[in-house]
Amino acid sequence: MSLKSKLFATMAAVTLATTAFAQDTIAVDDAYARSSGKTAKAGAAFMMIQNAGESDDRLIGAKSDVAARVELHTHEIDDVGVAKMVHVEEGITIPAGETHMLKRGGDHVMFMGLTAPFEHGATVPVTLIFEHAGEVEIEVPVDLERQDKGGHGTHSN
Numbered sequence: 001m002s003l004k005s006k007l008f009a010t011m012a013a014v015t016l017a018t019t020a021f022a023q024d025t026i027a028v029d030d031a032y033a034r035s036s037g038k039t040a041k042a043g044a045a046f047m048m049i050q051n052a053g054e055s056d057d058r059l060i061g062a063k064s065d066v067a068a069r070v071e072l073h074t075h076e077i078d079d080v081g082v083a084k085m086v087h088v089e090e091g092i093t094i095p096a097g098e099t100h101m102l103k104r105g106g107d108h109v110m111f112m113g114l115t116a117p118f119e120h121g122a123t124v125p126v127t128l129i130f131e132h133a134g135e136v137e138i139e140v141p142v143d144l145e146r147q148d149k150g151g152h153g154t155h156s157n
């Protein structure tokens, strides 16, 4: 191999490696946020998270300036059949090639201690933190009127 073609081969390999890691594998669609009223101190966000990559990823956290604390929550049905929400410390897995829904009565991003009430039509900036994809910044529209089907339990969001 001449020096020139050897260099070219090395460069090609580097380019390939960079592409594989820099790919946007996570896409967020149809996001919206809501709270239960003008005086609500908490709110929640729901969305579709698509993993176009070839390996599983995990949503491990979220942050936003609109609340004192942002947590990943889900709902569990307790012994007496009442749905209650729990903090998912281990994160939410988004399997390779699949779309995971954060939805009412299920997994959601929880805002606790809102710095200002959620106004219908406003936009909430949220940074989602993935184990592999890293930080993904999204703008989430506040929609106080949207009604999604599905069990809602006693959750006030």
Ligand SMILES: [Cu+2]
Residues within 6 Å of the ligand: 044, 073, 074, 085, 108, 109, 110, 157
């Ligand atoms: Cu919650």
